[in-house]
Each structure stands twice: as C-alpha cells, then as structure tokens.
Amino acid sequence: MVNDDTARGPRRTGIWFIGARGSVATTATIGALALARGAAPVTGLVTELDEIAQADLPPIDGFVIGGHDLAGSMVERAQELAGSGVVPAATVAAVLDDLAVVDSRVRPGADTTDGLADRSTTDRLERDLRAFRVENDLDRVVVVDVSSTEPPSPEAARLGTLDELDRALDAGTAPLPPSSLYAYAAFRAECPFVEFTPSTGPVVPALEELAKSQHLPWAGRDGKTGETLLKTALAPMFATRALAVRSWSAFNILGGGDGRTLADPAAAASKTATKAMALEAILGYPVEGPVRIDHVADMGDWKTAWDHVSFEGFLGTRMRMQVTWEGCDSALAAPLVLDLARLVARAHEVGHSGPVAELGFFFKEPLGGTTHALGDQWQALVRWCATLGETPGSAA
Amino acid sequence: MVNDDTARGPRRTGIWFIGARGSVATTATIGALALARGAAPVTGLVTELDEIAQADLPPIDGFVIGGHDLAGSMVERAQELAGSGVVPAATVAAVLDDLAVVDSRVRPGADTTDGLADRSTTDRLERDLRAFRVENDLDRVVVVDVSSTEPPSPEAARLGTLDELDRALDAGTAPLPPSSLYAYAAFRAECPFVEFTPSTGPVVPALEELAKSQHLPWAGRDGKTGETLLKTALAPMFATRALAVRSWSAFNILGGGDGRTLADPAAAASKTATKAMALEAILGYPVEGPVRIDHVADMGDWKTAWDHVSFEGFLGTRMRMQVTWEGCDSALAAPLVLDLARLVARAHEVGHSGPVAELGFFFKEPLGGTTHALGDQWQALVRWCATLGETPGSAA
Amino acid sequence: MVNDDTARGPRRTGIWFIGARGSVATTATIGALALARGAAPVTGLVTELDEIAQADLPPIDGFVIGGHDLAGSMVERAQELAGSGVVPAATVAAVLDDLAVVDSRVRPGADTTDGLADRSTTDRLERDLRAFRVENDLDRVVVVDVSSTEPPSPEAARLGTLDELDRALDAGTAPLPPSSLYAYAAFRAECPFVEFTPSTGPVVPALEELAKSQHLPWAGRDGKTGETLLKTALAPMFATRALAVRSWSAFNILGGGDGRTLADPAAAASKTATKAMALEAILGYPVEGPVRIDHVADMGDWKTAWDHVSFEGFLGTRMRMQVTWEGCDSALAAPLVLDLARLVARAHEVGHSGPVAELGFFFKEPLGGTTHALGDQWQALVRWCATLGETPGSAA
C-alpha cells in the first residue's frame, strides 16, 4: 500500500473516547483541535519528540473525535476547565465551535447497573463505532477508555474463553464490567483499544482471544501521570546505587470527578493496586508502606502527592527522601491519550496484534511489558519507534 | 597472564587517599576493613550488584589502604563518626586496630600555601606512592582524591603541554593547585587516579598528556551523591515526557568539614559549577534557578537539599514538584570511592588509558562522558562491565 | 501547713504509670532519674521555664516512680530505646540500676479481655496504689495513663451515676474499658489522674462524680506532641489574618508500639477524633480534609507527619502551605508526662478538684478548657502558675 497523502490528505484517524465528556477526554479534544489549528504548543506530547516522531505517526490534524458517555456536555465541561485554570480560556474560546461538533458525535454509553451484560448492548456499541468510521471516512478508529475507574472485577477475570463469553452475552448473563463491554464492542468492530484507567477493560482472557483473532493491537493499563511516574523514575536510582529502600509511603489528595470516584474504597482498590506494583518490580524486593488516595473536593482538578522514602546506605546509615508533586490530572493525562491513540493507530497500521509491550512507558501496569523502570521503558519505546519508522505510514 | 589467586591469594590493590583522615576516606576505610572481615553488609556498593560484579573486579579483601594528609588521625575521626551516628560504634570498634595500621601508613601531604609548586614536592609524593606499592607487594595502586574542595584554578587550566609543566616545576613556579600536584605524582608513579572532588586534579592538558604517555586510566569529577544524583534521575523524566522545565531552584545545607569548606564562596564556585551542568545537558535548554550551598554547623555530617521545580505541561498548565533529600555525605560517598577504586584498578589491569568515560554514572561532571542522564549512564556502565568480564582478571 | 523541706527533704511525689514498661513511661523514668542526678539537661521540660516554675512545683528529685503493666521490663525497653537512638546510651547506662529499682515496683495490670470489670480487680489496683504511697512515704501519688490507646467506649460514656457504676462493679458487669478502671481505682485511692492517651479514662460521668466527691484534680486528654501541636500553633495564624482555610489534609506515619496499636482502625478512631477537633474549634468553621495515621514498622519510634493546607486570601487568591514534622514520639511525650505530674500534684496540694482546665496547653482534647489555640492555652497556663506561686508549696 502506498501513502497517497497528496491525493487524499493526511491519514485520517478516529479517536473514540469512552467517557467523552469527562475532564481528560475534553482536555485532550480541546488540545487536538487547538493543535490542528496551530493554536497550541506541543508541550507534553511525547509523540512530538524526535525519537518518537521518527515512527511516522498519523498526524493530529487528521484526527476525528467522537465517543460514548452517559450524560453531560463537552462544551460545559470545557468551560468548567477554563474556569478552574486547567485550560486557558482563550484556547477554549478558539475551539468552541469545533468542540460542539465533536460533542454532537457522542453516543449514549452502556449503563449496566445490574452488572450483567447482554448482546443487544454490545451490538449497539459496535454499530456506533462502525458508523463513526464510515461516516467520517476514517482509516481506523482507536477506542480509548478514559471513563471513571471501576472496582476490580474478579468474575470477569475468570471468563476463560471467547466461546464462554459469547454464550453468556447471548443469555444476558455475562459478568462483564462496562469497560470490558466497550473493549468487546471495539474488538468486534475491528478497532484497537487503549485502557487508560485501572479498570478491567480488555484484560480478560476471552477478550485477549478476541483481539488476537481480529488481528488488533491494544494497550494498557492505567496511565502513569503523577506519583507513579515519579516512583518509576526514582526507584531505579536506588536500585542501581545499591541503596536499600526500607519503606515508601505514598499519599495522594485530589478533587474533581476522579477524586470523587476514588473516594469509594472499591474503586480505589483498582488504583492502589496498580500504583503498588512498580516498586517491587524495580527494586526486586517488597517494600513496606501505605499507598493512599483521598478525595478533597477543594483540590478540584489538581492532585498533590507526598511520598516519604526511608532508605539505608553504607554501613546501615538511614536516610530519607521526600517528594511532593502538585499536578493537574487532566493536563497530565490528556497529551498521553493523544500520544497513545497515534501510537496504537500506527501499530494497527503495521499489523501488530495483541498487547503492545513497547508502550509500557505510559502505564502504571504495563501489560505485556517486562519492566517498570521509566528509563528502560523509554529505551524500549524509542527502539520500537525506530523500527516503525522503517515501514512507511499509509492512508487507506 | 594467568590468574593464580590460589598460589598468592587474591589480587592485591592499593588505595591511596589524598585526604586520608577526612570523613569520606575514614568511612570508606572502616567499610573496607569491615567488609573484608565479613562484618558489614554490601549495601551501597554498586560493584556488588550482579551487572557490575560481572566485570571480574579486584576483591575488597585484597585492598591495602594508605594516603596523604596534613594532620589528624583516622582513629579519632572514626570515633567522631561513630559519635555522630554516621558509622555504627560496633563497626568502628571491630576494626579499630586495623584502622590504626592504615593510619600509620599515612604520609604528610603537600602544603603549597603560596600556590606555586616545585619539583622536590612532587618527587617526595611520587616516592611515597612507589614505596607503598613495593612495601605492600601490590599489583597496582589507585590514588583517590577526597580532600577538601579547592577554588577553580584558571592558571592550571592554561598549562598547555607536559614540557611546559615540567620546566615550571623545575623552576619552582608551576601554578598547580594541590589536587593537580597529587595527580602529577600519581601519574609519574604509574598509578591511576580518581578525582572525587570538584577540584582541578588531572583536568589540565599537561596532566592528561602525562597520563596518556604512561598508559594510565583516570576518572572524575566530583562524586554524584545527593541532589545532583536526584536531578539526573528526575530530569530525564521531564525530557522524555516533553514537559518543559521552567525553573529548578536548589538549596543545600550541610555542616561538617565539607560544609565549612564550601562556606568559602571561592571553593563553593567549583561545586555549584559542576552541580549546574546536568540540567541543561539532559533537557537540551538552559533552565533558570539558583544553586546554593550553605554551611550550617548544626547539621554535622548530614546534608539536606530542597529542590523546587516549576514545569509546564499540556496547553501551558503550570505544575510543581518539590524534593527534599536528607542524606549523610560520608555514608553516600564512601562506597562510591571503593567502587571507583575497584573499577579503575580493573581498567588499569586491562590496559585502558585516559579518562574512563564509562564511569560517568558516578560523577557530577562526567569527564570523557557524553550524557548526564543517570539511567543512560548506568546502561553504559553495565555494557562496559560486560566487556570487562570477558577478559580474565589477574594478579601480578 | 508549713513547708518543712529542711527537716524532711523535698516534697515527695509518687508517679504511678499505667503502661509503665512502654516507651513513653520508660523514657520519662530515665529522664527523671537522670535529671535527679544532674545527668541530663532540662530541654523539653515546660515546668523548668520561668513562667511555669513560678508555681512552686514539687521537685523532680523528689519523684518516686512505679506503675502497672501486663508484661515486659523497663530495663529491656531502655536498652531498645538506646539502640534506636531515642535515648543516649550513656544516659541509660548511668541510671540502669535505679531503673531496675523502679521496675521492681511495677505491679501486674488489669486484663479485662471480656470487656466487663468487677470489684475484685479495682480493689486490687487500689491496694497497689495505697501500698506504693505508704511504703515510699509519699506526700501524694499522681496516676498517669500512658498505656496503649483503646477504641472509643460508647457504653462507658453512658454510665450516668457513681451509684450505677458501683452496682455494676459489684455485679461484675461494669462496661468500663481498662483506662477507666484505673481511673476508678486512682480516685478511690485518693490519687489525682492524668489521661495522656485518647482512651476513655476518667471521661465518664460516674468517674467525674467520684473525683469530685474525693476532692481530686485530674487532667486530659491525649498529649499534644506533634502534628496537632503544629496545627494549634498554625491555625490561629490563619484565623487572626482572616485567611480562609479551605482544606487541611494530615497524614501520619509511625512505627513502634504506638504505630502498631493505631494500625487497628478501632483504636485509631479515638486518635483521629481528638486530632480533628482543634481546627474547627480555632477557625470557627468546619474544614475539609483527611486525618490519617498509618503504621510503618520501619519508622520505629519516629513519626513523620505531612500536612497540606490550602487557603484563600484577598480577592479569592488560592495559596498553599505544607509542613513536615519528623519527631520522636517518646522524646516528645516523656517530658510532658513529667510536667503534668508536677502540675497536677501541685493542683492537688492547693486543693483543686475536678478537671484542670488550665492544662489544656498539653492536650489534643483539652478537657474543661475553652480554647485549642496554643498561644492562648499558654497564657492561661502562665496566669494559673502565677496564682499557684502565691500559695506556698508544702510537704506532708
């Protein structure tokens, strides 16, 4: 296949957000629209760094955005974000009309309050995706889950085969959480999938089987945007300097919708589980210490983390490090979402199938990956992008 | 040459400390003696990690230690260190007799109060080194400078050739600071050299020429033990995430001898210069912000650093990170000194000549090296150690 | 009554610790013994400041110490404390024999595993106290509870009258937690009582009635030693500067016995309840934010707290303050325990009956007091001490 951009314009990539009217999706959409107009800098976009851009990624000005959500409005959400200083008011104003167009493409999401899913729901979600691709003449559509974190779903994890899952859907008794329903629909509609939250999503044997049979790439899980990012940058320092970490205590306070969701201990359990993985993986031994997330409404979209690290050096001398991180969750997550959409679209283009291990750089729980150390993840990503760069990108 | 350790015992490596009765050398010596007796854990020793140990390094129980200093006593210093909690009292007690033996090998250092050096001084220093090697039946002697930081020495930097330097020494007008005198004597005595402070040491064209002509390896400069270590672990995170660092302010308070030395603005200039290099090197752009070192006698051997980082993310959102690091300078530096002695001894053994770029991992100013990023430096070190491991180590 | 110190020596005050072999009581005892020998400075002792010393308090060298506990040894505990750097090894060595004498006075405590108390237990505890006073020829005995924190006891709080309580004790069905049993026995034995923990202790209507009928002073509750101390020093700053505190999040990590006890959510509930009171009391409005205590064994006797305060200033500008506090729990609590024993003994001497409101300075929950602001509490304490100073102190 030849890249005939000159004839048809750049490759056209659809991004379909699960949770399209939330802060992350709205910020990402505002950013994509502003970047397409040249009205925003590329700060925060990993895919604009030379080492990654060499992969010949689909351009942001070829993005078309839609999504599923249960309620709300991207326009209202954008105005809230401008009001609280997450996004400049001028940027929101510049793209408000475009944003309304995106919002008009948002379709009602799946509301499975009884926890059991049936075929009619997944069929509807699948149709939405197929229609979006056709109507917008898209080369491909990447589905990205940025909806509220769900509690862990042990039932889904036990679903052994695709056959079992299909029979359960037909019977209306599939124990799938919403994130996994969306992943099912995405794979059926031949769309790659990015699980940006700690929810179950595609991490179910039956769904992994489906992705494989459809020759689809997918990536996850749980975007690494703050405290865990820091941990995976700092823990290798202790490891390679042979300093023994004795305890690592981590406390997060945040407001906003994400904070509210995580105030529910069941949902928080998903998050603290992925947050706790990195340390032992990097250091090679278990490390004592709490990992807590507390909701403080006053913080709004901002989250502050305090990490207290106690470590031992030569001849047993005890020392300490403390870090505080004051970040804006949406501003940290939004560019990564665009980066992942581009990279997974490119993986699809070159025929990659299954979890993309090389994207571990972006995730708290790097599925398919073998390391949590940020620097090593970066090297793996760069090597992969160099390989991708040798295959020409192409529009359909 | 065959490694006949069984016949003669392990390879015997001399370490000759410039500033042998200071905190760092004394802590390192206590540690080496305790390790040789199996009376201390290897925490903090990079050379005991599998990736580095594969280089077939000379063993610590083959170390023989001596040095130059102007005054003091290692035994008294050790008791002070135990009193202030830097080294366990039990460890000091266990090695006190051995330590007195080491102290008896310490020779008077070079006191060049007028700033001009002559031949008689360097001849004496050289004789001390040769005698130490012969008397102790050593395979080689590595000279390690851990003496007080000197002010920058622009005159020395301008010394163009070895011939010029030799003529100036003969005339008693060589503008060499003490650290460079020691480097001259070391190279003349066929000893590799480690510059662990920010002083000039071997970083003079005439001395680099001398090291080359003697086929000697050397390494430097300024051990990376605290705030700069953190910077070089954290700055790559900002770089690879495309986050724009807007300011990075760094404040250090420390007591002890090092703190007292650095309270002198001239000496501090050497230190803050090496501390400031890393950021721009890693990020690729200059970053605003003070780097300060203040002497607070009350802190004793402990140093606390506060770093305040302001950075910009997607759509210009401003965020902040703060780090405090509470470390014990001697406990952080001492194991690195032993690591470097082993690695430079090994470099000498395999015939390496000139600055060892692969040791950048240990230094604020990685001479001969090409990167300041800690993770990349680690990878370079590991690769080199893998190569070294392919050549068998050997006793003389 | 005339102070005939010259004839009989100084006033002799008994201190009876509930939890005598714990870290706080052992540290306080070591300190009292060392102070009596002139082998320790008075740092940390509020009662040695001029403003408080004017109250003519009983001298520390007139202290005789005993207590109740279930197990352990003060000598072993002292050696642990020296090992972890809480108390200097030399100080422990200097008083070890005296400490063994104190330990020999420790009597078995009350173990009420079924939660119901009977008369035989309280009779035994009362006899222990009376015997201690007589055998040591003491002017008075102050009982101080420094045992492990208990969960809240709503049943005890509902005990209306002393009559009801006495009947329940006779029937073996009194719903009193151990701390309240000890308070009952103390009051019966005519001993003033200090509740230094957040446990129920004397805060039961029936016990307050008993104290009153016996003309006894008592004080509580929950010694203010760390984060809450800071809060009550800082919150008045926000109040008097008309800055609106929007959220105040507080996280504590600590190891040791206290940390282990508080890792139990039921026990922690007592503590976080007293910790949360101060802010609203000082500011006059409720403030959002978590108060958490986490057990991190690695911290030993040390506790570190991080407080994050978000506040609003002129024209709605949002600002932030963060505090970290790295303290040693026993070293902070021990001198206050001695201070309280002296002050409550003095209150007893001058005939004070009921809760001593003027001691609010020392407590997280200042019983009988009207303010939580540290500065105001200090002023109240000083005024009271000035009054006390006008009445001569006296030995029996």
Place this chain on the structure above:
Amino acid sequence: MVNDDTARGPRRTGIWFIGARGSVATTATIGALALARGAAPVTGLVTELDEIAQADLPPIDGFVIGGHDLAGSMVERAQELAGSGVVPAATVAAVLDDLAVVDSRVRPGADTTDGLADRSTTDRLERDLRAFRVENDLDRVVVVDVSSTEPPSPEAARLGTLDELDRALDAGTAPLPPSSLYAYAAFRAECPFVEFTPSTGPVVPALEELAKSQHLPWAGRDGKTGETLLKTALAPMFATRALAVRSWSAFNILGGGDGRTLADPAAAASKTATKAMALEAILGYPVEGPVRIDHVADMGDWKTAWDHVSFEGFLGTRMRMQVTWEGCDSALAAPLVLDLARLVARAHEVGHSGPVAELGFFFKEPLGGTTHALGDQWQALVRWCATLGETPGSAA
C-alpha cells in the same frame, strides 16, 4: 466631636500610596474599589474580624486613593495581575473605570539618583498631599510606602535632629533615601505614615522628632506576609515547649518586581535583616542558619519559601520540621495595607502620636513594639482596639 455620618456620609479617608502603580498598591486599590461596591469578600482583611472591627474604624467605602510613582499605569498593572491569576479578571473588569480615576490622581514621585535631597523636592511632595486632601474633602490622608525596597541607609540613620535635617535640605545635601523624603513630606503635610517596606522611611531620629512635633502617628516596618509570619507563629511553639532550636534555615524564591529588586544584594540586605530579627527575639538565644532571597523570574508574583528547622528535645533527641509556603505576595500584602491605613487613620483620629506599637502584628520589624510572637501581638492589637472602641469615631 459628634459622628455626623448621617449628615455628610461616612468618614472620608485618603490613602496615598508611594509606589502607586506597583503590584501591591494596585491590588489593594482594586480590592478597595471592589469592596466598596460589594463586589468582593472580606477574606484577608484583619480589620473585618470582630475583635478589630470593634475599634470603630473608618469604612472602606469612604476611601479615596491617590499616590506617587515614577512611571507606569495602574490599569496596565491591573491587567497584568489578572493575566497572571493574582486578581480575578472579572473583579478587574468591574472596577476598571474607577481604577482609571485613581490612576489620574497619581503624581510624579521623587527621583533622587544622586542620593542627596533638597527642599524643592520635599515642598513639591508636600503640596501634592495637601492638594489631594483639600480637593477630595478628606478627613485625613494616610501615606503608605509600598515602593521598591531600598538598600540600608546608614547616613540617614545618623541624622540627629530635625534642625540638622532642615539645614541639609535647604543646602541640597540631605542624605535621605526616597522613602525618608516621602515620610518628611507626609509629616510636614500633617499626614500619618505607614512604612510597609524594609526601607528607612521614617526611622530616622530627625523624622521621629518631626512626627512628634506634628502629633502624628506612624507605623512600620516591613509587612509580615509570608515566611516571617510563619516563623513568628511557630517559634513561640518551640519556646513554650522548651524545645531548643538548633538551626533554622530559610530560603525564598520569588519573581516579579519585588524579586527583581531583591536580586540586588544591597536591597536584599534590608530584607534579610528584618527577616532575621524575629527568631532571636522570640527564643531568647541566637539561632544559626541562612536567610536567603533569590529571584526566579519564572515565579512571577508568587513566592515559595522553604524553612528547615532542626531542634533538640528531651535527653538531647534531635528532630526536624520543614515548612513550604506558596503564596502570592500581592494578595498577601494588599489587605494588610488597607488594614493599616484604617488603623493608623483611627489612631490619628484619637490623637495618637509617634510609632503605634500595637500594630506590631503586621510587621517583620515591629517599631515601638516589644514582642515578635504573633499570638502576643494579636492580643496587644485586640486590647488596643477594645480601647479605641470606647472613643467614638468621627468625621471632620
């Protein structure tokens, strides 16, 4: 005199800002205008707290504002402040017309580049003040210095008498810095004066004599808005708990005009001198540790301070506290400026003459005051306000 507010409206108070177009004066003016329209909350205004409001202070809606400055525009400055988030854009928009009126009253300031002042300058400044009072039918005018910090002026401090000063002015050789020139003119024009910066201002014997002869109150020096505020809230905690502070290190980074001024070591000397006073005054002994102010342009109007406190408790145990304060300088200073104008106006109204010691609560260097402890200063202020409340306020 009877308060005939009903006949003439409320008491009319002039505020004359030295440095009227700077951030502090502009923010204060925006705030006063917004408060007069009921378009802003009273957060941050100490004079709106009940304890202070009882002093029967002149109302903010009776304020008329003018000032001296060398260049600039209050309207442009207001727009900058809105752009950087110091003041809400909506508040600025609401008062922009009123602000332009205030700006039209700003007169050219005194530019004494040679450091010597003459009579013609002071006469002009005095005329400006008299004209402002007459033209706006004001009961009184309070002059408030919020201009850039000057270096210390040892020459001015040596000016012994008013006679000497008058002769030097007549000769054009008076060694007065600008702040003192303004104070001279203010006193001549019968205006009370507030020195809100660390500059010399009225703190010259000759000027104190002038104020006394004119029966004028004045107040100073150097508004206590951030790190020093914290110190004076926290240091009494250490003092009253008998904890020995061993070192207190303080580092400030700030941008904006104030930061730029203080990047000049000469000007910073004034500031660090006033900042260092409080600790020794409160604790009663000198405390080691640096006090630094560094300019970081990136911080804009925001300043961040880090304080590291090392202290000793019972039996010599060493502990640590750290505080970071992230505040907006203008937002912290502006309401205090309005508070001081009201309080000094009231002092003038009741006939107070000389430095107002009771205003120490507001200043780093509380002139005429006897304590630096924030809580004690608050009590002194409240007591004074209670007295003031007994004298009726009155319009001229």
